[in-house]
Amino acid sequence: MKIEQKELFKAVLIIVVSIAAVAGCWQIAHGLQNFRQGEYKIKVTGMAEKQIKSDLVVWNITVSGKAPTQNAAYTEFNRSNRLIRQYLRENNIADSTISTNSVSVEKQTKSIYDEHSERYFELDDGYAVRQDITITSRDLPIVERVYQKISELYGRDVNFSSSDPLYYYTKLDDLKMELLHNASIDAYKRAETIAEGCNASVGSLQSSTMGVFQIVGLNSSEDYSWGGTFNTSDKEKKASITIRAVYSPR
Incomplete structure (x- = not known):
């Protein structure tokens, strides 16, 4: 009797595992399909920097x-x-x-x-x-x-x-525009890398926001700050900017 119970338990366990495996495969396939349809997003942060000299x-x-x-x-x-x-x-x-x-x-x-x-x-x-x-x-x-x-x-x-x-550095407006352009290109390249790893491609841009713009001393130990830093003590500086972008995959 005990042997029959053990065999019955094994059979039930095999059935449960099989059902779970089928459900998992369906979820993976369904998720990949939704990813290709654009329900998922590719979120990236692009960055650009440039060495500048005070004027x-x-x-x-x-x-x-x-x-x-x-x-x-x-x-x-x-x-x-x-x-x-x-x-x-x-x-x-x-x-x-x-x-x-x-x-x-x-x-x-x-x-x-x-x-x-x-x-x-x-x-x-x-x-x-x-x-x-x-x-x-x-x-x-x-x-x-x-x-x-x-x-x-x-x-x-x-x-x-x-x-x-x-x-x-007095040409800050021109500098920001240049860095924003380059940071946007960097964000798109990062999105392409992510999409290629998922066997997909980058679709349309959903949103884009400027992150931190800051200027620090060149080759200094000055820390970057999430609030932004504007160095005035060094003649040689490094400017950087980040941009957060969201793309739909296809």
Whole structure:
């Protein structure tokens, strides 16, 4: 009796497995048919990049003067400002490339700690006068040369601070169009590779959206960001863009 039950169990198991195999084959065949009919999509991400060189430099200098009285602070500021302007002209920085903001005057204070009362007290510490000078130029070599040697003015007791130059690429619209074109071609090639692996071909474009456009320093360790990065510290840069495309197979 036990032998008959075992044989019956084997027979039922064979029938179940056979049914499952037939159903699986039908699903595979049906899925491939739907794939060919375009119910499935080919989703790809294309990418393009290009090495670019900055064509505009922006350099910021802050001129200052500090003294116990407001008039004395202005006098010190004017002296430093005159020497800075003279230095820029002598080194071929054109006046047309120079812009300034308004002069600011701030009353200064300093904190003094009193040991007897164990408290800090604010005391007057004179006045500070400041103005930002911005050089915006397409002549990068001249600006870089002046920037590299302006520290010699500290030896003349000129009160100023200098920021690192910022580098920009001004033809961004043309660059985006070029990269979008190349990224679209790359996306289509990727779709073709996927379709060939499935014994199909690429059909019509269903949708296409621009992904991340960003500029990073060339040969730098700067990280790419999903939010996009716009490098201004390097003169030599690399621009890249991604595009997400969806095709129907055929």
